[in-house]
Amino acid sequence: MNDADAGATTAAARLGRFLETDPRDVGCETAMELxxxxxxxxxxxxxxxxxxxxxxxxxxxxxxxSDEFEGLLAAVTDL
Incomplete structure (x- = not known):
């Protein structure tokens, strides 16, 4: 596989993740508030x-x- 093929595969993977977005996803701002x-x-x-x-x-x-969640959870549960 050459660089162009790898780039196309990566772009296709990103597009696939975007198209599979859960419609219930509240976004970063609301997630951080809660x-x-x-x-x-x-x-x-x-x-x-x-x-x-x-x-x-x-x-x-x-x-x-998700990293923020995991870090905060670790901080709370390691007390």
Whole structure:
């Protein structure tokens, strides 16, 4: 595979992820506003994805927001 083929494959993969976006995804701003609530629920052993499906959808799709969630959850549960 040459560089052009690799670039086309990468572009196709990005397009595929974009087209598969969950319509419930609330976006970064709303996810960040609710992140502390979702972390508290998860740390308490509850299922935040049932109460906040739009945030859960966003965290599955957005690497940076997912990283924030994981970091905050680790900080809370390591206390």
């Amino acid at each position: 992140l502390h609530v979702v972390v508290d629920l998860k740390a308490a052993g509850l299922a935040p994805e049932e109460r906040y499906p739009g945030v859960a959808a966003h965290l599955r799709a957005c690497g940076p927001c």
